[in-house]
Amino acid sequence: MNRVAVVGAGSMGRQIALHCTMKGLDASLFDLSSEVLSGAREFSESYLDSRVDKNRLTEDERAAAAARLRFASSVEDCVVGATVVIEAIIEEFQPKALLFEKLGVLCPPSTILATNSSNIVASRLAEVTSAPERVINLHFFNPVLVMDLVEVVLHPRVSAEVERGALEFCREIGRASIVVRKEVPGFVVNRIYRALTREAMNxxxxxYASAEDIDLAVTRGLGHPMGPFHLMDSAGVDVSYLARLDEYQQTGDEAAKPNAILEKLYREGRWGKKSGSGFFDYAEQGKNGEHA
Ligand SMILES: NC(=O)c1ccc[n+]([C@@H]2O[C@H](COP(=O)([O-])OP(=O)(O)OC[C@H]3O[C@@H](n4cnc5c(N)ncnc54)[C@H](O)[C@@H]3O)[C@@H](O)[C@H]2O)c1
Known part of the structure; x- marks a missing residue:
């Protein structure tokens, strides 16, 4: 069974580590910020408690999962004994590159070195390590504790052994996986999401139709659980805007350019539910949103 080290204990890293422990794996978690790390500890305890309250875990299972989760004091401490290292730090190339350079030195040759990045492809990080064949994207979805998918993204230098090991790891943690055979911005899920949201905004x-009606068309006509405008408001208008902008800057593809309405909302700080308004208005408690 794999032992997992997760570096970066923000919203993704803490969930990845906790999910692994609930599936029976030992996991260690580290963050540069001790405040974030203690926040991750509190998050894990209260999540496990809530699972017991909802009868989804027994007391024994809760205790066993908690005991398998270790909060590490440094990257060096975090990766000791790990067979899979998952990087989930801030979405910037330079800090990730520095970390991968370090991981290449710290970890034995058999360790899989994975990035959870949504935009930075592993081949760029592979270049800075001494062992590019073991660097791979393992892309989880938020909330990790709910979303049953990991995208395993290959590049030409990934070894067949690492590909097999990554898929085996996904099986161990009970997550469906897909193999993205060639690197492409947005991988599979976010490309489809961006195509849908782009057309909805067009x-x-x-x-042609209001945001409410377009959402209704997608939920009732296509059977999606949520329409594209409510989805963007939930995930964060800023996240959609910055991801589209990044893809546009990387590829120069006009189709990737953020829609004018997305840019306007971003610049006005109307970032969706987290800011009180976005495509819809959330100012009034319980209001499901009115087109803003
Ligand atoms: N949030 C999402 O919906 C989502 C979904 C899929 C993938 N991702 C990817 O996951 C990664 C993390 O995203 P997040 O939303 O959890 O970010 P976050 O900002 O919540 O957490 C990032 C954490 O990394 C820590 N950190 C920064 N540099 C570090 C270093 N060198 N060593 C250790 N810790 C360091 C920060 O203190 C912070 O707590 C990003 O690459 C992002 O693209 C995010």
Missing amino acids: LLEGG
Whole structure:
């Protein structure tokens, strides 16, 4: 059975580590910020407690999962004994590159070195390590504790052994996996998400239908659990805008350019639910949103 080290205990890293422990794996977690790390500890305890309250875990299972989760004092301490290291630090190339350089030295040759990055492809990080064949994207989805998918993204230098090991790891943690055979911005899920949201915004900007009606069309006509505008408001308008901008800057593809309405909301700080308004208005408690 794999032993996992997760570096970065923000919203993704803490969930990845906790999920692994609930599936029976030993996991260690580290963050540069001790405040974030203690926040991750509190998050894990209260999540496990809530699972017991909802009868989804027994007391024994809760205690066993908690005992398998270790909060490490440094990167060096975090990766001791790990067979899979998952990087989930801030979405910036330079800090990730420095970390991968270090991981290449610290970890034995058999360790899989994975990044959870949504945008930075592993081949760029592979270049800075002494062992590019073991660097791979393992892309989880938020909330990790709920979303049953990991994208395993290959690049030409990944070894077949690492590909097999990554898929085996996904099986161990009870997550469905897909193999993305070649690196592409946004991988599979986010490309489809961006195509859907782009077309929804094109229709809105063209005055063809309201945001409410486009969402209704997608939920009732396509059977999606949530329409694209409510989805963007939930995930964060800022996240959608910055991801589109990044893809546009990387590829120069006009189709990736953020829609005017997305840029306007971003610049006005209307980032969706977290800011009280986005495509819809959330100012009134319980209001499901009115087109803003
Ligand atoms: N949030 C999402 O919905 C989502 C979904 C899929 C993938 N991702 C990817 O996951 C990664 C993390 O995203 P997040 O939303 O959890 O970010 P976050 O900002 O919540 O957490 C990042 C954490 O990394 C820590 N950190 C920064 N540099 C570090 C270093 N050198 N060593 C250790 N810790 C360091 C920060 O203190 C911070 O707590 C990003 O690459 C992002 O693209 C995010």
